[in-house]
Amino acid sequence: MKTCKICGCSFDEENFEGVVVNEGIDNEYHVCCDCVPSECNNGHIISCEACGSYFSADKLHDEEIEGHSFTACPACGKDVVEGLSRAEFEDEYFRPRYSVVVRQFGGSVRGYIVSANGRHEVMKRLLEKLDFNYVAEVSIGEILVKEDEF
Incomplete structure (x- = not known):
């Protein structure tokens, strides 16, 4: 029952x-x-x-x-x-992660990790957050491995 x-x-x-x-x-x-x-x-x-x-x-x-x-x-x-x-x-x-290095004219360097769908979106997000008046160079590279895989 x-x-x-x-x-x-x-x-x-x-x-x-x-x-x-x-x-x-x-x-x-x-x-x-x-x-x-x-x-x-x-x-x-x-x-x-x-x-x-x-x-x-x-x-x-x-x-x-x-x-x-x-x-x-x-x-x-x-x-x-x-x-x-x-x-x-x-x-x-899955959203790829990118390592971003921003070099400024004054010589300072900053690194960021950004999750985005492509390099274009990475730049768009950086433009929203950073003052690009003194930026000399931006390098963007996709992170291919997770922290525990290396």
Whole structure:
């Protein structure tokens, strides 16, 4: 006999119409088909776009990747919202980083690390932030490795 955790209605094994929440992990429970829409709309349970499994909100943990939220599904490991694997998610939202060296006429040199989609955007962002009246030279190079890869 299965019981809906929300409304308390009971179903036998063959006639259960609803979803299993947190299936295969701790705090597994059942929600009938009448209660599923309201639980999803209230954010109490969330369905994975990739595998269709349901989980309570407390079982999902966000991780920031390239400024975007990646929430791994406990069942399949893909993002519950977009259905992308971690590698696909990183490729989708990757923003290259650039090393920028600004030399001024007075001889001072400053270095910056800028995340941008191309050198043109790097220059645009620098123009917004810096006073270019005394700039003699700007060197821009894409950073190809992460800190821990070198």
